[in-house]
Amino acid sequence: MYMLYSKSSEYVVRALVYLAMKDNADFIMVKEISEHTEIPQPFLSKIFQDISRAKWITSKKGKNGGVKLAVNPAKLKLLDVISYFDGMQDYSRCMFGHKECGVSSKCALHNKCSDLKNEIYDFLNSTTIADFTSIWKKENKVSLKELKIF
Amino acid sequence: MYMLYSKSSEYVVRALVYLAMKDNADFIMVKEISEHTEIPQPFLSKIFQDISRAKWITSKKGKNGGVKLAVNPAKLKLLDVISYFDGMQDYSRCMFGHKECGVSSKCALHNKCSDLKNEIYDFLNSTTIADFTSIWKKENKVSLKELKIF
DNA sequence: ATAGTTTCAGATAAAAAGGTCTTAATATCT
DNA sequence: AGATATTAAGACCTTTTTATCTGAAACTAT
Numbered sequence A, B: 001m002y003m004l005y006s007k008s009s010e011y012v013v014r015a016l017v018y019l020a021m022k023d024n025a026d027f028i029m030v031k032e033i034s035e036h037t038e039i040p041q042p043f044l045s046k047i048f049q050d051i052s053r054a055k056w057i058t059s060k061k062g063k064n065g066g067v068k069l070a071v072n073p074a075k076l077k078l079l080d081v082i083s084y085f086d087g088m089q090d091y092s093r094c095m096f097g098h099k100e101c102g103v104s105s106k107c108a109l110h111n112k113c114s115d116l117k118n119e120i121y122d123f124l125n126s127t128t129i130a131d132f133t134s135i136w137k138k139e140n141k142v143s144l145k146e147l148k149i150f
Numbered sequence C: 001a002t003a004g005t006t007t008c009a010g011a012t013a014a015a016a017a018g019g020t021c022t023t024a025a026t027a028t029c030t
Numbered sequence D: 001a002g003a004t005a006t007t008a009a010g011a012c013c014t015t016t017t018t019a020t021c022t023g024a025a026a027c028t029a030t
Helices: A007-021 A030-037 A041-053 A078-086 A108-126 A129-138 B007-021 B030-037 B041-053 B078-086 B108-126 B129-138
Strands: A002-005 A057-060 A066-069 B002-005 B057-060 B066-069
Touching (some): A002 A078, A007 A066, A007 A078, A030 A041, A030 A066, A078 A108, B007 B030, B007 B066, B007 B078, B030 B041
Antiparallel strands (some): B057 B066
């Protein structure tokens, strides 16, 4: 499928939003996050291993262990998250495959489409984990099961 | 992956555009279409079987056989093609999962996102196979290898 | 130190998507 | 009628994505 983002990306956004809602003093157990986000726990563990390598979180083993945000969620853009898991896609590609898509060959269809792609790019590039978190806090919700980027 | 469309959808658009460029008097061999669109022939056959059930094309076996458009390409919307293969997705779903997404709970993020989804929907709903074809004719191209919806 | 808890790491399994192959059926031409 | 060309149909294979399992390592509290 030509994708906007994968399941992993969606999951990790939910997980990061949940973490960002906490005061970030304690480590949060993966199990707890799994329950509130409805992400299968083993899968979530693996995702955390992944983003722990990327230094977005730190983790602690043993009693009172868990995971904790290591970066400012206001600096974590959706684009970063998605491209980390799914790779960066080409938001500027011409739909007709022209290498040099000059003015002469531009048409309404092309323009419409590249505008759309720019908008998607801008949205992903300007929206952060913190943006989601602040809304969720306002709503006083705990569960993030339903959260979807699009 | 959360998709905009699958490979099948992309392929079938290319194939339909190719067919729509022909005068539609003769049946066109799947092999010929496969070569000009760079779609693996066995896969393309399968896709044609599919859309032949949907009555978008007719096919003829045997010598001088092949496939032929059975509908007006100006009436074939991208949305139809994509939803036929990938199913209709929910373009109006609230990103926070609210069943009743009332004004009070709407936020900038929600609005931005639903605007985007609407635009995508409108694009897919207003663009037809014929739109692609007319541009391709203008460009005097034969090969459709590079064509991509987005 | 030891027991208990919890992540880490990697192997493995299941599901979905994408792609190929083979045989049968059907049409056309001679 | 027979030979040939071409799609139909469905089984099968491959790759990618998603999900699970297991044994160890590490930390804490007692």
